[in-house]
Amino acid sequence: MANAENDVPQIQIRFITKQEQYAVPDYPLSVPATVLTTQLNTLVxxxxxxxxxxxxxxxxxxxxxxxxxxxxxxxHINERGVSTEEVITVEYLERHPPPxxxxxxxxxxxxSAVAVREKWxxxxxxxxxxxxxxxxxKHHLTIPGHTSPIKSVAWISLEDERATFVSASQDQTAIxxxxxxxDNSIECVQICRGHERxxxxxxxxxxxxLIATGSWDTMVKIWSATVDERSNDGESASKKLKTDHGKIRTPELTMKGHKEAISGVVWSNKSELVTSSWDHTLKLWDTELGGIKHEIPGNKSFFDVAYSSLAQVLVAASxxxxxxxxxPRSTEGSVVKTTFTSHTQWVQSVCWSTTDGNLFLSGAYDNQVKLWDTRSPKAPLFDLSGHEDKVLSCNWSNPKFMVSGGADNTVRIFKSKHAIH
Known part of the structure; x- marks a missing residue:
């Protein structure tokens, strides 16, 4: 009587890895076609x-x-039309540990806004x-000043004794x-006025x-990010700030092109910007020429966009x-390279890892933050559960911490334990 094991067709595989500390001989091995990751793990x-x-x-x-x-x-290989007659190359790498x-x-x-810089x-x-x-x-400071909800924040500079940052609000200003x-004191240095919504x-x-802002008035505006110690006429900044007039900053550049609210802005290099909008498009802008370089159409409103300088690609939340x-540099086929599906509600926020061009975070109205690897589009690596209401913002600027803010009035911090690269 034939052994049931013998009825399963065999596939020839060859193991490779870029992590040399785990290298094994790369000669072909026969494995059952039905083999799963758990069995491959045991074998390696x-x-x-x-x-x-x-x-x-x-x-x-x-x-x-x-x-x-x-x-x-x-x-897996049938879905990709790969012949089972060939020796299949199987690359293995250490699994990302759970945050x-x-x-x-x-x-x-x-x-609605979180930004991390070093330990802050x-x-x-x-x-x-x-x-x-x-x-x-530990809470260090509460800062009043805006007159409507704050929608976005970003660090400008951080030194040992002082830091500068910018906040954007529904009150039509960035500060x-x-x-x-x-001495843990704060000063409002400049109020950026010019948006109409x-x-x-x-x-x-x-x-x-430079600072870029995106608004419900459909405009992108570019502002100087410098925080001057002294104004041009030699008056000290603090003296000049006694008059509100000295605090108002006007935009260096206004760029038009979107038809609805701009939901996200990100710099892809020192003079190139990417924006996401409710008008179903992403746009790439040249801030030196002051115009649109490229437009990527979508089929629904975009709520956020993030750029990876490591992988030189964008992810957009929809x-x-x-x-x-x-x-965006793709000349062949669709510029959409991968679609990641797992959230059950609007995706509100996306953020790349700064140390690994394959990893990014997403936060959505389904109360979930998810950690993704671009090589696993059908399922995230991990769900970072904890929020009890909509996730409005996520940030991973410090590689050690994944941080998210939500409509449950909390910020959740997850520690990222990186696999060895």
Whole structure:
């Protein structure tokens, strides 16, 4: 009687890895076509014990045709039209460890904006206040000044003794702030006026010279980000600030092109901007020429856009519950390279890892923050659960901490434990 095991067709595979500490011999091996990641994991660990003579076991993920294996091997390669006659190359890498929940920072109202720089967390709230916390969860400062909810915040500079940052609000202004860290005092340095409706997004360019804002008035405006110690006529800044007039900053440039509210702005290099809008488009702008370089159409409103300087690609969050990865430089086929589907409500916020061009976060109205790898479009690596209401903002500027703000009046902090690269 034939053994049932013999009835399962075999596939020839070859293991490779870029993580040399885990390298095993790359000769072809026969495995059942129905093999899953758990069995591949056992196999690699057995090969490692033979070649490295160590009893430690490791948890690996497996890439076949540049996508993580999440089904049986035969299903995975059939979907991609790969012949089972060939030797299949299976790349393995250490699995990303689960992020660990750290802290919950309680606010008095919805937290619609978060930005992290080193050990400091800046938050913006629907009660018109800004807050500064450290990554250990200690509250340092409450900052009044805006007259409507704050929708976006960004750090400009951070030194040992002082920091500057910018906040954008539905009160139609962006404010530049100077924080004296030593004595924990704050000064409103400049009020950026010029938008005719509420602001949704603010971003600072790479050399911290320029600020971009996007608004419900459909305009993109560019402002100077410099916080001058002295004004041109030699008057000290503090003396000049006694008159409100000295605080008003006007835009250096206004760019028109969107038909509805601009929901997100991000700098892709020192003079190029990407915007997302409710008008179903993403636009790439040249701030030196002051015009649109490229437009990417979508089929629903976009609520946020993020650019990875490592991978040089965009992810955009949309009203259709999907996140899409765009390669704006692509000349072949669609600029949409991947669609990530798992959220069950509007996706409100996206943010790339600053150290790994494959990883990004998303936050949505389904109360979930998700950690994604671009090589696993059908399922996130992890759900970062904890919010009890809509997630409005997420940030991963400090590689160690994933931070999100929500309509449950909290900021959630997860510690990111990076796999070895």
């Amino acid at each position: 660990n057995e090969l490692l014990k033979e070649s490295v003579d160590s009893n430690a076991t490791f948890d690996f993920d497996f890439l076949v045709c540049n996508e993580f294996l999440r089904t049986s091997l035969t299903e 660990e929940p750290q802290d919950c920072l309680i606010h008095d109202d919805w937290v 967390i800046l938050t913006g709230c629907y009660d018109n206040t800004l807050h500064i916390w450290n990554t250990k969860g 530049l702030w100077d924080w004296n860290i030593t 509420g602001l949704e997004s603010v971003a600072v360019n790479h050399n911290a010279q 009203a259709d519950r999907h996140i899409r990865l765009f390669d």
